[in-house]
Amino acid sequence: MTQVSHTTNPRVFYMLQGRKKVLLTQDASPEYSVYGEQKVEADSHIFRTWDPYRSKLxxxxxxxxxxxxxxxxxxxxxxxxxxxxxxxxxxxxxxxxxxxxxxxxxxxxxxxxxxxxxxxxxxxxxxxxxxxxxxxxxxxxxxxxxxxxxxxxxxxxxxxxxxxxxxxxxxxxxxxxxxxxxxxxxxxxxxxxxxxxxxxxxxxxxxxxxxxxxxxxxxxxxxxxxx
Ligand SMILES: C[S@@+](CC[C@H](N)C(=O)[O-])C[C@H]1O[C@@H](n2cnc3c(N)ncnc32)[C@H](O)[C@@H]1O
Structure with missing residues (x-):
């Protein structure tokens, strides 16, 4: 079971992969992948991984x-x-x-x-x-x-x-x-x-x-x- 937590912003989340923090946002369009990001299901929601090498934010x-x-x-x-x-x-x-x-x-x-x-x-x-x-x-x-x-x-x-x-x-x-x-x-x-x-x-x-x-x-x- 994937554990997803809030960051300081209630709309930005993270999960831990070992000691690595993986950022997530809740996917407003689960049927569509924008740039090959991973989809993660947790707490009855679909989240998308947010790649820090692809996004400066x-x-x-x-x-x-x-x-x-x-x-x-x-x-x-x-x-x-x-x-x-x-x-x-x-x-x-x-x-x-x-x-x-x-x-x-x-x-x-x-x-x-x-x-x-x-x-x-x-x-x-x-x-x-x-x-x-x-x-x-x-x-x-x-x-x-x-x-x-x-x-x-x-x-x-x-x-x-x-x-x-x-x-x-x-x-x-x-x-x-x-x-x-x-x-x-x-x-x-x-x-x-x-x-x-x-x-x-x-x-x-x-x-x-x-x-x-x-x-x-x-x-x-x-x-x-x-x-
Ligand atoms: C570094 S990329 C942006 C990457 C994007 N922000 C992201 O994180 O996915 C810069 C973009 O700015 C656009 N750009 C540069 N100068 C511009 C201008 N004067 N008006 C509109 N777009 C411009 C370029 O075409 C390019 O797509």
């Missing part, structure tokens, strides 16, 4: 993100959703009364997002460039959480402009930063410091989590919007 949680600031019924704007790997777990967390707007500008992963949305009613794929939030402002209202994983040199500016348009005051930012996507000529610590200082123009930074164990030269930044 999962690796941040395992690396000690002090809180997981995404709650049931939240509205989330996700910039750089790619094929929907992480977005699908966020979809599990926010549940059927929540919403995940998934912005992606590349048509190939966008096709996967469309397929994902066919299985999950709370996923709304948006084919658009996150540098120009006006493109999707007709569709997105106020959001509780801004999640960004763009690998763009101007990603902090993009986050600030999307926050100004969509994020409620006191809403949360989770931003995955890959040092080399901003400046590969500088030491990662310097890139992170500059990025965090830029984000501080709009956010009270709560923590920065190094993700190197799972994603080399990446951090996750958690901030609270304080415009």
């Amino acid at each position: 999962a690796s941040s949680i395992l690396e000690g993100l002090p809180s997981i600031p995404i709650r049931e019924e939240d509205t989330v704007l996700y910039l750089g959703a790619a094929n929907g790997t992480t977005a699908s777990h966020i979809s599990d967390i926010v549940g059927s009364s929540g919403v995940v707007y998934c912005v992606e500008f590349s048509p190939v992963p966008f096709g996967d997002l469309i397929r994902l949305a066919e299985h999950r009613t709370n996923i709304f794929p948006i084919l658009a460039d996150a540098r120009d939030p006006v493109q999707y402002s007709f569709m997105v209202g106020g959001v509780d959480v801004l999640y960004c994983d763009l690998a763009q040199p101007s990603q902090c500016e993009i986050v600030l402009s999307n926050a100004a348009r969509f994020l409620r005051s006191g809403g949360h930012l989770l931003q995955a930063i890959k040092a080399s996507s901003i400046d590969s000529s500088l030491p990662p610590s310097q890139v992170y410091e500059t990025a965090v200082s830029e984000l501080s123009r709009g956010f009270a930074i709560r923590s920065t989590i190094p993700l190197d164990r799972y994603q080399k030269k990446h951090i996750m930044v958690w901030g609270v919007y304080a415009p």
Whole structure:
């Protein structure tokens, strides 16, 4: 019998495999596998394993993100959703009364997002460039959480402009930063410091989590919007 426990977030779970913690979310779409994740049955529910090598949000949680600031019924704007790997777990967390707007500008992963949305009613794929939030402002209202994983040199500016348009005051930012996507000529610590200082123009930074164990030269930044 598999034993499943809560993390600090009531919508994020884990099980132990030996001494290893395996993250899980409760599967909103048990008939569909998004990226080959395992399904686990426990306590009359189906859970999905959440791979920290495939999702920077999962690796941040395992690396000690002090809180997981995404709650049931939240509205989330996700910039750089790619094929929907992480977005699908966020979809599990926010549940059927929540919403995940998934912005992606590349048509190939966008096709996967469309397929994902066919299985999950709370996923709304948006084919658009996150540098120009006006493109999707007709569709997105106020959001509780801004999640960004763009690998763009101007990603902090993009986050600030999307926050100004969509994020409620006191809403949360989770931003995955890959040092080399901003400046590969500088030491990662310097890139992170500059990025965090830029984000501080709009956010009270709560923590920065190094993700190197799972994603080399990446951090996750958690901030609270304080415009
Ligand atoms: C590192 S991948 C994201 C992986 C994804 N967050 C996950 O965990 O499953 C970055 C994605 O951002 C997209 N992207 C980069 N710049 C963008 C922009 N300006 N607007 C929209 N999407 C962008 C890329 O096409 C790519 O799919």
